[in-house]
Amino acid sequence: MKNLSQMNKQFFRLEYFNYQLSKLTRIIQVIITKLITFLYKKKVSSELLLLMKKNRDSLRGIKEYLPEGEYDSRDNNYGIQNYIFYNLTKEIDLFPTYTDILTLLFREFKEDNLIYLEIGTSVFKNFQQIESNLENAILYGYDMNDLIPSIKEKYNLIQKENKNTRQNYYYSKGLNEIYYFKNNVLSKEGSDIFKKLLAGKVNVIFSDALHSKKGVLSEYENIIKGNLSDNFCYCFDDLNMYDVEEGVKKIYKNLKSENEKIKYFSFWTYGWIGQYEKLHKIGLITTFDISSIFKKKGINLPLFKEIS
Numbered sequence: 001m002k003n004l005s006q007m008n009k010q011f012f013r014l015e016y017f018n019y020q021l022s023k024l025t026r027i028i029q030v031i032i033t034k035l036i037t038f039l040y041k042k043k044v045s046s047e048l049l050l051l052m053k054k055n056r057d058s059l060r061g062i063k064e065y066l067p068e069g070e071y072d073s074r075d076n077n078y079g080i081q082n083y084i085f086y087n088l089t090k091e092i093d094l095f096p097t098y099t100d101i102l103t104l105l106f107r108e109f110k111e112d113n114l115i116y117l118e119i120g121t122s123v124f125k126n127f128q129q130i131e132s133n134l135e136n137a138i139l140y141g142y143d144m145n146d147l148i149p150s151i152k153e154k155y156n157l158i159q160k161e162n163k164n165t166r167q168n169y170y171y172s173k174g175l176n177e178i179y180y181f182k183n184n185v186l187s188k189e190g191s192d193i194f195k196k197l198l199a200g201k202v203n204v205i206f207s208d209a210l211h212s213k214k215g216v217l218s219e220y221e222n223i224i225k226g227n228l229s230d231n232f233c234y235c236f237d238d239l240n241m242y243d244v245e246e247g248v249k250k251i252y253k254n255l256k257s258e259n260e261k262i263k264y265f266s267f268w269t270y271g272w273i274g275q276y277e278k279l280h281k282i283g284l285i286t287t288f289d290i291s292s293i294f295k296k297k298g299i300n301l302p303l304f305k306e307i308s
Contacts, residue, residue: 026083029278036279036302037095037270044094045298051133052100056092058132064150065089065123078122078145079209084273088125092274096301098237098282099126101269102206103133104297105233108288112136115202115229119143119185119219120209124151125272130206134176138199141180142223143209151180165193185209191222201229208237213247220251228255236283239266248283252307255285265290267304 044052065088066078073082080088106114114137121127121141128151131139147157147170155178157170167190170180179197183190205224209215216236224234234255239245252264264285271280279302284290291306293299 026277030276033277033279034275036268037093037275040300040302041093041095043298043300044096047297048096048100048104048299049094051103052094052096054133055097055100055103055129056094058129059092059125062089062125062128065125065148067149070148079120080122084277087273087276088123090273090276092270095270095274096299097270097272097274098206098235098280099129101282101299101301102126102130102204102233102235104299105286105288105290105293106130106133106204108293109203109231111203111229111231113138113200114204115198115200116140116204116206117142117202117223118206118208119223120207121180122208123148126206126208128154131176131178136176138177139179140197140202141178142185142194143180143182144184146182147180162193162196165196167193169197185215185219185222188222191219195223195227198227201232202227203229203232205232205234206237207235211238211241211244213243213250216244216247217250220254225254231287233288234285236285237271238280239283240281245281245283248285249307252285259287261287263287263289264307265305266307267301269301 071077071085114134116130116134116137117140118127119142121143124141127139127141151157152170155172155174157172157178157180159168160171161168172178181194181197183194185191207216207219209219228234236244236248239248255262262285264283266281266283268279268281271277294304
């Protein structure tokens, strides 16, 4: 019993040490983020600045992401770490988030009825901002979690059943059409069912589900491959996590082998909670020349580069 008690004490000391180390690491990362963004904020273009202000106003209108008591960091965390959840509603300053950049890129499309797919919607913080910038578009949310009540109410989403597959999904039609489908990206059976809901080829995809090579390759093979429009942006969050970048490079090479015009870019931006965490490395596979677009619009982002 004495040995067991000593082992427990050592375990809790180790856990406490790891917690403090993790906390200190985040503080250092935030300080570095603030130093980097301070330099780049001076270079923000007027078009991007107006768009950022619109998106920040949109965020201020969101009173709740999850009902009280719904979030559990261990059992029901919606893919969100504890420190991110408790910073969700804090004001983000005027340095670009990946949502701001995605919103800006929507303006490059000439097509009507754009189709947007977000894989890994979590608490819909990114999704709601994207939707508020679109009209006559079709948006698909794809996640392994149950639909959040506040989102169901906000968009008047009604549960429907696909007549061919007998699978349930949520749907609403207002200024935009919105679909929500619950499934794990690793499930090919579920992905095959989801693809039957697609109204056409997808213009913009935001990938933010399983942050792993296996996860991004699975979503590509099971959902995206063969379902991209002639002009598209395929955006990946957290390229710097685990082996995500390795998976994204494989996707790029596969798409490039079918279309030589496809390009691959990376850069760093704010994520969900802006200045309260480190910058996110973003990957973007696209038919657009992002270098030319950024130059034309006067956009400067940390470590922006084209990858061959």
